[in-house]
Amino acid sequence: MKNTTTHKILTPVLIIVWASAMALGGTVLVDFGASFSESTFGLPGWNTLLKSSNLEYTSAGNGGLIAIADAGEYGDYRGVRGTPRQFSSGERIVVTWYNTSDEIITFTSRISFSDENEPNEISPDGTWYTMRQCDDYRYTYSNIQPHATAQTAFNITDSGVHKTDETYSLVNINLAIEWGSTYEKQFLVCDKIELLFDADTLSPAEPTDLTADIISSSKVQLHWNAPADNVGVVEYLVYKDGEIEGYSRSSDYTCVFLEPEREYSVAVSALDAAGNESEPSTALSVATAAFSESPAVIHPDGLEYLGAIAMPVEYNWGGEALAYNPEGDGGQANTEDEFPGSLFVTNVNQPENGLVGQVSIPQPTISSEKNINDLNQAVTLMSPVNIRPMNINNWDYVDIWRTGLEVLPSEQRLYSSWSIHYTVSGEKHASISCCDLADLAGSEKYGAWTIGSPNEPPLDAMIGDWLFSVPQEWAQQHCAGRQLVVGRCRDGGLSGLGPTLYAFSPVGASSPAPDGVLDFTTLLQYGSVEGTDNYFFPHSIDGYKHSDDWREALWLATGNQNAVALVGNKALGDHWYGYYGERMRHDWVIADVPYPEFWQTDPDGKGWRSHFRVPMILFYNPENLAHVAAGRLQSYEPQPYAALRLEHIFWGLDHEIFSAVFDSHNALLYVTEFIRELEGQLVVHIWRINPVSTVARTFERNPNTFEIFQNYPNPFNSCTIIEYELHHQEHVKLEIYDVHGKKVKTLVDESKQAGQHRVTWNGTNQKNVPVCSGVYLYRLVAGSSTGIRTMLILK
Numbered sequence: 001m002k003n004t005t006t007h008k009i010l011t012p013v014l015i016i017v018w019a020s021a022m023a024l025g026g027t028v029l030v031d032f033g034a035s036f037s038e039s040t041f042g043l044p045g046w047n048t049l050l051k052s053s054n055l056e057y058t059s060a061g062n063g064g065l066i067a068i069a070d071a072g073e074y075g076d077y078r079g080v081r082g083t084p085r086q087f088s089s090g091e092r093i094v095v096t097w098y099n100t101s102d103e104i105i106t107f108t109s110r111i112s113f114s115d116e117n118e119p120n121e122i123s124p125d126g127t128w129y130t131m132r133q134c135d136d137y138r139y140t141y142s143n144i145q146p147h148a149t150a151q152t153a154f155n156i157t158d159s160g161v162h163k164t165d166e167t168y169s170l171v172n173i174n175l176a177i178e179w180g181s182t183y184e185k186q187f188l189v190c191d192k193i194e195l196l197f198d199a200d201t202l203s204p205a206e207p208t209d210l211t212a213d214i215i216s217s218s219k220v221q222l223h224w225n226a227p228a229d230n231v232g233v234v235e236y237l238v239y240k241d242g243e244i245e246g247y248s249r250s251s252d253y254t255c256v257f258l259e260p261e262r263e264y265s266v267a268v269s270a271l272d273a274a275g276n277e278s279e280p281s282t283a284l285s286v287a288t289a290a291f292s293e294s295p296a297v298i299h300p301d302g303l304e305y306l307g308a309i310a311m312p313v314e315y316n317w318g319g320e321a322l323a324y325n326p327e328g329d330g331g332q333a334n335t336e337d338e339f340p341g342s343l344f345v346t347n348v349n350q351p352e353n354g355l356v357g358q359v360s361i362p363q364p365t366i367s368s369e370k371n372i373n374d375l376n377q378a379v380t381l382m383s384p385v386n387i388r389p390m391n392i393n394n395w396d397y398v399d400i401w402r403t404g405l406e407v408l409p410s411e412q413r414l415y416s417s418w419s420i421h422y423t424v425s426g427e428k429h430a431s432i433s434c435c436d437l438a439d440l441a442g443s444e445k446y447g448a449w450t451i452g453s454p455n456e457p458p459l460d461a462m463i464g465d466w467l468f469s470v471p472q473e474w475a476q477q478h479c480a481g482r483q484l485v486v487g488r489c490r491d492g493g494l495s496g497l498g499p500t501l502y503a504f505s506p507v508g509a510s511s512p513a514p515d516g517v518l519d520f521t522t523l524l525q526y527g528s529v530e531g532t533d534n535y536f537f538p539h540s541i542d543g544y545k546h547s548d549d550w551r552e553a554l555w556l557a558t559g560n561q562n563a564v565a566l567v568g569n570k571a572l573g574d575h576w577y578g579y580y581g582e583r584m585r586h587d588w589v590i591a592d593v594p595y596p597e598f599w600q601t602d603p604d605g606k607g608w609r610s611h612f613r614v615p616m617i618l619f620y621n622p623e624n625l626a627h628v629a630a631g632r633l634q635s636y637e638p639q640p641y642a643a644l645r646l647e648h649i650f651w652g653l654d655h656e657i658f659s660a661v662f663d664s665h666n667a668l669l670y671v672t673e674f675i676r677e678l679e680g681q682l683v684v685h686i687w688r689i690n691p692v693s694t695v696a697r698t699f700e701r702n703p704n705t706f707e708i709f710q711n712y713p714n715p716f717n718s719c720t721i722i723e724y725e726l727h728h729q730e731h732v733k734l735e736i737y738d739v740h741g742k743k744v745k746t747l748v749d750e751s752k753q754a755g756q757h758r759v760t761w762n763g764t765n766q767k768n769v770p771v772c773s774g775v776y777l778y779r780l781v782a783g784s785s786t787g788i789r790t791m792l793i794l795k
Helices: 013-023 183-187 472-478 622-629
Strands: 005-008 026-031 046-051 055-058 064-067 078-086 092-099 105-112 128-130 142-144 149-155 167-177 188-196 208-214 220-225 233-240 243-248 252-255 263-272 284-287 303-310 322-325 342-346 356-359 380-385 401-408 413-420 432-436 446-451 466-469 484-487 500-504 520-525 549-558 561-578 607-620 642-645 656-663 668-675 681-689 706-708 720-726 730-738 743-752 755-761 774-782 785-793
Touching (some): 026 046, 026 078, 064 183, 078 188, 092 105, 105 149, 105 183, 167 183, 183 188, 208 263, 208 284, 220 263, 220 284, 243 607, 252 263, 322 401, 342 401, 401 484, 413 466, 472 622, 484 549, 549 607, 549 668, 561 622, 607 622, 706 774, 706 785, 720 730, 720 774, 730 755, 743 755
Parallel strands (some): 243 561
Antiparallel strands (some): 005 046, 046 078, 055 064, 078 167, 092 188, 105 142, 105 167, 220 252, 233 243, 263 284, 303 681, 322 342, 342 356, 356 380, 401 413, 413 432, 432 446, 466 484, 484 500, 500 520, 549 561, 706 720, 730 743, 730 774, 774 785
């Protein structure tokens, strides 16, 4: 039997206190005094005290209840009971606490309307809900200063796992310290519990005066006026074509990874701290600029969708990695086969599996109904086998395998990289291995080797999720012949603020001993998550979110055009650790007893989530990666020059990409989609990559307004010349932007006569301070027309 103490106080002062509080928009349910006799109640019929035996009265602060000693995680409670009362949306419970210590304490509390005792995880007598900050309801934990007060709050809500607009006869509070600590409970005094009628349920007005600046063929910068709200707007959601695209805490936002020469409808809504969302602003139609990148890079329009194939059912729930085998299934000799070669593919990534099989490549089909029965199914050529060496198979812990595969014809070997999902401890394992193509099962399993020195970056969280090769000539020229590239993008920023790319050399005929070290060249490594605030991310990939899910990287080539592609699901809107269901942050339910589940929306449990996700291919210019290898650019400076969004092609509800591979012999791109609702079926989408002219052109309503030329010299060190030609007099604005869309400097902002014009930029910002090395954009606006080009500063 749980130890419960109840006290009942009847006093004529009660009605006076209640009437006064009601007039002020609330009432004190219980004000714990310095003793039992000094405690008061404010709601008629609610005058029975709830108190665990490990609490005592104190005169500290304004007086109240405090733990005698360490009360444990759930051992304390304090509250009040009375006659049944209907609680309604718009009301909230607020608890005031006082810190008797000389230290800052981070804490929250639990509230129950049904349990008059302490919380019990094993056999709960009632439900307990997590309370949050009183001043900002977006946050759970409060920092209470030494010898000061702080408040926790719970808003009555009419839906979801915290639905509480019902009739109750008690309010009970349990203290909760951050990280489950309990020692600090003996220093926090519970002063009083109040019922207030001021919970914010009013939505802000919608934002106004939405405008757009076209930054490039993939970026649009939006601006708007902040709306009115009864308590204040704290954040915004940006909508594109009716879906959430972005999130901002200021009245501007740069949309990234848009497609060239596309028209979009954008709008913005405002939210307050209670999560109330306004109606969207008046929609604005915006169009991106024309593609104006180097003729040496691949244009997204060159990707021609050919259809899809179905994987055999034995690979359901698998597909973590793909590799193209040009000599498989008869190789390239069969000229009648439009899709020669074969695919290596992994089965389900459980610890005892993660095995590699080989399948044929049938003719792809475009199914207008997205019916799996319309697709040709690949045929298994080799059943899955274990290709991992012993020093990988003997890892102490594996939750699920993360794998990369790449065939290296020059060595007749299949290379593999290995990691696991739960890479949070800063460990580093030997993770690169290979085996002979002729006999994956019977071959010696060479390796595994480490990328760089043990216990030094890149760590497990930064490698092991993709593996691909670059052209040998490029490798010799830029990274000492290191032709293989490994990397990862681990959610939560554990691999850094974006994807990684590290080049290393094939081991050759004389492979190193297991656990040997492979030297590497960094091609891409964004900044560290350490010290960031989960909103501002310096030195990150454009539009970075902790829930970005990039699953594959590869080198694409067609004709004389090349790109390094990143394939996966881009997180859009805000990001949080928790659930898709109810957009629930884990912190908002972290103290709930019992802990709620969201099986329908989150069958894999909690993780990094976002408002929306889009399957996408990002394109990097290999020249920028070469500059990183040579030390001319920092590893965090390259940014994708273009994107291709795939949501209209994909089949599943989640549009989830698992892996991809490029067939350089036939310029074919294979991307694996995992479809959970079809029992984990894998569908492989196929594109042919065609050369497309990438000659720069202006995107404008009047194509005869002007021409803008490539700056020279480019790259440059100290200054460069930008030339443009006007066909008639116009007001001209010529501005410099960084790759994130932030304006660096205005070079021209005045009316200009028809004819040729030349401007010199000395590589400084608006304050004449030299800018850093990197890629920059210059944008010319003449009348209603816009032209954009890129340039590179190397210092």
